Amino acid sequence: MPDIELFQTLAISLGLGLLVGLQRQHENARMAGVRTFPLITVFGTVCAWLAQDFGGWIIAAGALGTTALVVVANLMQRGKEHVDIGQTTEAAVLLMFAVGAYLVSGKTPVAIAIGASVAVLLHLKEPLHQAIAKLGEKDLRAIMQFVVISLVILPVLPNKTYGPYQVMNPYNIWLMVVLIVGIGLAGYFAYKVLGNKAGTLLGGMLGGLISSTATTVSYAKRSKSAGNTKSTNYNLVALVIFIATAVSLLRIIIEISVVAPTTLSRVAPPLLSLLLLMAILVSFGFFMKKEDSGQMPEQENPAHLKTALVFGVVYALVILATAAAKDHFGKSGLYIVAIISGLTDVDAITLSTSRLMNNKTIELETGWKLILVAALSNIAFKGALVAILGNKALFARVALLFGISLIAGALIIWLWPQEFVLDWFGK
Known part of the structure; x- marks a missing residue:
């Protein structure tokens, strides 16, 4: 892959992470925000790059590491007041890691659509809850x-x-x-x-x-x-x-x-x-x-x-x-x-x-x-x-x-x- 395409992929990965992180930061999510999400997506991209030379186990190891990070973050929240018991941020973290990896081996427009959809879905929490309440x-x-x-x-x-x-x-x-x-x-x-x-x-x-x-x-x-x-x-x-x-x-x-x-x-x-x-x-x-x-x-x-x-x-x-x-x-x-x-x-x-x-x-x-x-x-x-x-x-x-x-x-x-x-x- 030419250097220009590498940097383009990296920029897209960083941008999608920032987009989702911005939304989570705005909602005061304790686990991950505007800095953590870009790191997660870039981590997924780097794992996919390494997998091209060392095998797909690199992506699997990265996914397990991300999962372990989510588990540790939840354990650290125990005992604190006003803890959000929802799993939305945790699911978004894992998905954005996968999006970062998919940018390398998949189709870029699809990865962008998924990342943007994650941000929109997270942002529509209240309207969706209100709509469901009317059903x-x-x-x-x-x-x-x-x-x-x-x-x-x-x-x-x-x-x-x-x-x-x-x-x-x-x-x-x-x-x-x-x-x-x-x-x-x-x-x-x-x-x-x-x-x-x-x-x-x-x-x-x-x-x-x-x-x-x-x-x-x-x-x-x-x-x-x-x-x-x-x-x-x-x-x-x-x-x-x-x-x-x-x-x-x-x-x-x-x-x-x-x-x-x-x-x-x-x-x-x-x-x-x-x-x-x-x-x-x-x-x-x-x-x-x-x-x-x-x-x-x-x-x-x-x-x-x-x-x-x-x-x-x-x-x-x-x-x-x-x-x-x-x-x-x-x-x-x-x-x-x-x-x-x-x-x-x-x-x-x-x-x-x-x-x-x-x-x-x-x-x-x-x-x-x-x-x-x-x-x-x-x-x-x-x-x-x-x-x-x-x-x-x-x-x-x-x-x-x-x-x-x-x-x-x-x-x-x-x-x-x-x-x-x-x-x-x-x-």
């Missing part, structure tokens, strides 16, 4: 259910295609379940942290991440029960529902970027055009409203195994229906499937179509149009829900916002140039 039994169950869905069920499923048209792949189907449940769970826990403090803008965004349809139903029912009281701000409620719907469109784009990233340069522009219009309408409504007293309704856990199974079944049926429609009816059959699927779950048709585009089974132009048709079908369905479940005053406001969006979406499908390629994301 109830239902929330812990949600986490465990997601672990079952993603780490227990997914790995054991066969990654083979079955059934008619050879489109039913259990592993791929359940992978889409994990993706959708993961997005919903992220929004759910953001809601749990923020709770009813979430205002109009944030409430709508969280609702779109968790479930825009559920958010629409919840707010529509609340407007119905509130009646025509002067305290009810229907502009505010309509804005929350519309924001959730706009975020659901953004969620569609995110799903495409995960499943079929190579198609984004052709697929994203028309969808982003509609999203931009909806963002303009949100901005106008946000400045027009007089108050920000919106509160998120109680949200359901999106990681229920039953919910995951239902989505998996819906997704599988959409895949099968899409293949059958394409085979028997051509493009016209695909649009019928998109309209029907969009009424119930736009995620399923989005993911299935994204996979078909990624596999070049359908053309990109047909793909984004199918997804947009499903999204517009879902918007119309939510408008119908507001009409049935909500107050007439709320429906009048939602109908205006949704109507503009539906007309704009139809014009995009009709007028968007076929050969238009806007390479926003690079070729």
Whole structure:
């Protein structure tokens, strides 16, 4: 290794140790601080250098020596008052020794990421403890259910295609379940942290991440029960529902970027055009409203195994229906499937179509149009829900916002140039 690289490695090791040590010193950690941690990481780096000439036992001996140092430091703290019985600093010491050694034999960016993550994790002690304190039994169950869905069920499923048209792949189907449940769970826990403090803008965004349809139903029912009281701000409620719907469109784009990233340069522009219009309408409504007293309704856990199974079944049926429609009816059959699927779950048709585009089974132009048709079908369905479940005053406001969006979406499908390629994301 050239001398310049040696000094670069040493500087990075020293810097990471200083970063973690600074945080520990700020927290008045008695065992190790701004001087000890740099020494630990540099010690790990030197051990790794020596191991290149004398064997890996040098690193093992260094790790044992670091462990002995931690044990002695703890023994010296016995009998003193206000001793911190936590093991966070001790674990950080051992990990930073390993980071210092990894800098020599591993990838430098990974070592830097680990060291920086250690500093951030140590610094977020209070926010993490506060967030965990807000979790109830239902929330812990949600986490465990997601672990079952993603780490227990997914790995054991066969990654083979079955059934008619050879489109039913259990592993791929359940992978889409994990993706959708993961997005919903992220929004759910953001809601749990923020709770009813979430205002109009944030409430709508969280609702779109968790479930825009559920958010629409919840707010529509609340407007119905509130009646025509002067305290009810229907502009505010309509804005929350519309924001959730706009975020659901953004969620569609995110799903495409995960499943079929190579198609984004052709697929994203028309969808982003509609999203931009909806963002303009949100901005106008946000400045027009007089108050920000919106509160998120109680949200359901999106990681229920039953919910995951239902989505998996819906997704599988959409895949099968899409293949059958394409085979028997051509493009016209695909649009019928998109309209029907969009009424119930736009995620399923989005993911299935994204996979078909990624596999070049359908053309990109047909793909984004199918997804947009499903999204517009879902918007119309939510408008119908507001009409049935909500107050007439709320429906009048939602109908205006949704109507503009539906007309704009139809014009995009009709007028968007076929050969238009806007390479926003690079070729």
